[in-house]
Amino acid sequence: MNNEDLKIKFLEMVPETSSEEGGEWLNLFVPVEKFKSFMQSLRTGTGLDFDYLFCLTCVDWKTHFTMVYHLSSTLHRHTIVVKSKLDRNQPEIETVSDIWKTAELLEREVYDLFGVKFLQHPDLRRLIMPDDWEGWPLRKDYVDEVNMIKL
Amino acid sequence: MYRETKIISDSTQSPSTGGAEEGGDLIINVGPQHPATHGVLHLVLTLNGETIKKVEPHLGYIHRSMEKMCESLSYRQFIYVTSRMDYLSSHINNHACALVVEKAMQIEVPQRAQYIRVIMDELTRIASHELWWGAMAMDLGAFTPFFHAFRERETITDIMEKTCGARLTMNYMVPGGVMVDLHPDFQKDVKSFIELYKRKFHEYGELVTGNIIFQNRMKNVGVLSKEDAISFGCSGPVARASGVHCDIRKLYPYDIYDKVEFKEIIETAGDSFARYMVRLQEMQESIHIVEQLIDNIPEGDFQAKTKAVLKLPKGEFYQRVETARGELGVYIVSEGGTTPYRIKFRSPGFSNLSALDHMVRGLKIGDLVAAMGTLDLVIPDIDR
Numbered sequence: 001m002n003n004e005d006l007k008i009k010f011l012e013m014v015p016e017t018s019s020e021e022g023g024e025w026l027n028l029f030v031p032v033e034k035f036k037s038f039m040q041s042l043r044t045g046t047g048l049d050f051d052y053l054f055c056l057t058c059v060d061w062k063t064h065f066t067m068v069y070h071l072s073s074t075l076h077r078h079t080i081v082v083k084s085k086l087d088r089n090q091p092e093i094e095t096v097s098d099i100w101k102t103a104e105l106l107e108r109e110v111y112d113l114f115g116v117k118f119l120q121h122p123d124l125r126r127l128i129m130p131d132d133w134e135g136w137p138l139r140k141d142y143v144d145e146v147n148m149i150k151l
Numbered sequence: 152m153y154r155e156t157k158i159i160s161d162s163t164q165s166p167s168t169g170g171a172e173e174g175g176d177l178i179i180n181v182g183p184q185h186p187a188t189h190g191v192l193h194l195v196l197t198l199n200g201e202t203i204k205k206v207e208p209h210l211g212y213i214h215r216s217m218e219k220m221c222e223s224l225s226y227r228q229f230i231y232v233t234s235r236m237d238y239l240s241s242h243i244n245n246h247a248c249a250l251v252v253e254k255a256m257q258i259e260v261p262q263r264a265q266y267i268r269v270i271m272d273e274l275t276r277i278a279s280h281e282l283w284w285g286a287m288a289m290d291l292g293a294f295t296p297f298f299h300a301f302r303e304r305e306t307i308t309d310i311m312e313k314t315c316g317a318r319l320t321m322n323y324m325v326p327g328g329v330m331v332d333l334h335p336d337f338q339k340d341v342k343s344f345i346e347l348y349k350r351k352f353h354e355y356g357e358l359v360t361g362n363i364i365f366q367n368r369m370k371n372v373g374v375l376s377k378e379d380a381i382s383f384g385c386s387g388p389v390a391r392a393s394g395v396h397c398d399i400r401k402l403y404p405y406d407i408y409d410k411v412e413f414k415e416i417i418e419t420a421g422d423s424f425a426r427y428m429v430r431l432q433e434m435q436e437s438i439h440i441v442e443q444l445i446d447n448i449p450e451g452d453f454q455a456k457t458k459a460v461l462k463l464p465k466g467e468f469y470q471r472v473e474t475a476r477g478e479l480g481v482y483i484v485s486e487g488g489t490t491p492y493r494i495k496f497r498s499p500g501f502s503n504l505s506a507l508d509h510m511v512r513g514l515k516i517g518d519l520v521a522a523m524g525t526l527d528l529v530i531p532d533i534d535r
Contacts, residue, residue, distance in 0.1 A: 023466065023467055023468075023469075024468075024469065025469075027467075051381050051382065052381050052384065053384055054384055054386075054471075054478065054480065054497060054502075055469075055480050055482060055495065055497045057482065057495040059484055059492075059493045060493070068482075070469070070480070070482075070497075074381055074395060074396070074397070077402070100382055100384070101379070101382045101383050101384075101505070101506075101509070102382065102383045102384030102502050102505050104505065105208075105501065105502075105504075105505040106384075106501075106502075106505075109501075113218075127209075127210055127211070128210050128211035128214045128534060129211060129214070130211070137216060137219060138216075138218060138219055148219070
């Protein structure tokens with residue numbers, strides 16, 4: 001399916017989504033309450049089959065976080081970008097590690113560096129930083145006078 | 152965190168009070184300094200006897216937070232950092248970064264630069280697979296292949312040194328083209344390398360591939376099914392050995408990859424031997440690509456004219472390339488300034504590593520080394 005077809009289909013599925021034009025792929029904003037069921041339908045929906053989660057990350061916009069999921073289908077070869085806005089004071093979103101297995105480690109990385117809590121994640125611990133590290137390094141307001149080199 | 156080597160009485164991992172009990176699980180650390188992990192990877196294994204029950208990777212020993220670092224580097228500077236990610240495919244990392252900047256700024260790259268880039272990419276891929284092949288055999292206890300592999304790899308590093316001035320972290324590809332023109336000897340050197348490689352390639356099969364001990368340790372070990380390979384986000388030779396079509400050079404061609412003729416190597420067994428065979432055949436395909444291009448490099452500029460200070464428009468840009476290990480993605484969120492607002496490197500090794508636990512559960516501890524060798528992990532690429 002091309003971007004237009006995908007967009008029409010998604011608006012039928014979840015009317016609350018809003019899309020963003022301009023990029024190479026279709027960008028969809030999904031409200032966090034509808035997020036899990038929407039992701040589930042991306043994986044199993046007929047004609048969708050998004051089985052390959054190739055990038056999972058987070059962007060700190062200072063007022064809120066945006067989770068960014070890049071998904072594509074190895075069957076139909078279409079790609080979309082799903083985004084979800086999170087409250088910066090209490091960043092929580094449901095895990096997708098039961099849908100795509102690779103998400104388990106990727107979500108641990110995001111938790112480690114941004115402090116986003118993934119609900120129902122099987123093993124949410126720090127991955128890269130030491131266990132006793134304080135703070136979330138990739139947040140924009142993170143300060144570390146000793147280790148951080150600013151140019 | 153480093154876990155104490157201990158025996159626990161059941162799999163719930165509560166410390167045993169009575170010492171070594173019959174049938175208890177043993178927790179041991181492999182790494183961070185261990186020859187089989189090829190770098191500072193730390194695995195915590197839960198063993199029952201010699202059978203692996205669980206593998207837990209602990210990362211971060213070489214974490215430099217490149218994503219944070221890049222937020223304060225300009226679009227000309229950040230490329231130098233990426234050479235230090237997957238240092239065995241540094242040309243290809245640079246290529247990805249150059250491509251994403253060119254895509255965002257709509258820079259037209261001269262034909263000559265595109266040819267040079269693809270030749271360099273493929274030479275890098277051969278060099279990387281050579282090192283993997285030697286190290287892979289060494290993991291299984293064969294020392295000789297390492298020297299055979301390095302004999303050929305050395306020729307490539309010499310070629311790189313002449314043109315790029317460096318042997319490992321080349322920093323040769325820049326937005327708009329390549330940094331300097333080719334060395335006058337380049338074509339002659341590459342041709343003599345191809346000649347040497349073709350003369351020696353049969354040794355690889357005689358030394359390792361056909362060896363019965365090697366085959367017994369590789370076949371039906373660490374099997375990854377096609378569905379699992381996709382679900383774990385595997386890419387590159389790991390996924391192709393499980394029958395997944397995922398070669399970015401074929402699916403989303405960049406530069407002149409749509410003009411060259413090559414095969415996407417697919418195996419279906421999904422075991423360690425299949426992953427081995429994919430890489431071995433990929434080297435041949437890379438030689439084939441270089442052969443097609445080396446005599447046809449067009450004359451002209453090696454770099455497009457660009458402004459001294461690069462400013463990306465506001466927006467989000469994503470570029471994927473095929474490194475020697477799989478799909479590398481560079482995701483840039485730009486606010487219109489001279490530095491990225493947020494940059495994310497989608498590392499191929501990270502996703503391939505996530506499949507390790509699934510692959511080796513129930514196998515013996517010796518098979519872990521064989522299976523891990525065929526994943527071709529480069530730790531700085533995983534930690535970034």
